[in-house]
Amino acid sequence: MEDGVDFDPGVAADVLSDVINQAGGLIVGAHGINVDANDIARQRVRNGGVIRGNSGAAVFLGAGRDIVVVDEGGIFDGLVDLGADNDVLRIVGMQPDPIIGGATAFFDGGAGVNVLTFDSVALTDLISFATFKSGYELGWRNADASESLLRFVNFDLFDFTNGRVTFDQLVAAVPLPAAIWLFGGAIGLFAAARRGARRAA
Numbered sequence: 001m002e003d004g005v006d007f008d009p010g011v012a013a014d015v016l017s018d019v020i021n022q023a024g025g026l027i028v029g030a031h032g033i034n035v036d037a038n039d040i041a042r043q044r045v046r047n048g049g050v051i052r053g054n055s056g057a058a059v060f061l062g063a064g065r066d067i068v069v070v071d072e073g074g075i076f077d078g079l080v081d082l083g084a085d086n087d088v089l090r091i092v093g094m095q096p097d098p099i100i101g102g103a104t105a106f107f108d109g110g111a112g113v114n115v116l117t118f119d120s121v122a123l124t125d126l127i128s129f130a131t132f133k134s135g136y137e138l139g140w141r142n143a144d145a146s147e148s149l150l151r152f153v154n155f156d157l158f159d160f161t162n163g164r165v166t167f168d169q170l171v172a173a174v175p176l177p178a179a180i181w182l183f184g185g186a187i188g189l190f191a192a193a194r195r196g197a198r199r200a201a
């Protein structure tokens, strides 16, 4: 099976090509959207429909400063690999699916300094952070109190509605879940009890 959209080599660096898949649209193939292995051109993929890779990535954009925009309700069935160089992943608006891009979506910024941009999420909306497969799963609460999850790896800078943070600042901004506070508190009590026991001995 061929790729849904296949960019051929030979396009110069800095030339930007757009793929816009609107709600109701379907791009499907071995890779949903693919570039040549030697690609250095820029691609911008905006998806409010479905992009599916049946045997490869849903989206592979290779080198060049590429952009992926997840419109409200956009589904990426498979890996979204932005490839080498400094890329941007942008999450638009309020997403109806609790997992951004759908249950199989996973966003890999690849090499370079990659930026993840949230149009409608503030740093203070974050509620969870965990490892997920080879990357991470970030959770936040939306304005309507629904919750969203994003699964990603290899992003370095994170733009929220109230500012930009590094990966370490992102992790530090997520409130610790109650279970960790309780667990940490229990360890503290246990250590105190052991110290007490040693003194008594």
Ligand SMILES: [Ca+2]
Residues within 6 Å of the ligand: 035, 039, 040, 041, 042, 043, 061, 062, 063, 064, 065, 066
């Ligand atoms: Ca590219």
Ligand SMILES: [Ca+2]
Residues within 6 Å of the ligand: 082, 083, 084, 085, 086, 087, 109, 110, 111, 112, 113, 114
């Ligand atoms: Ca990259």
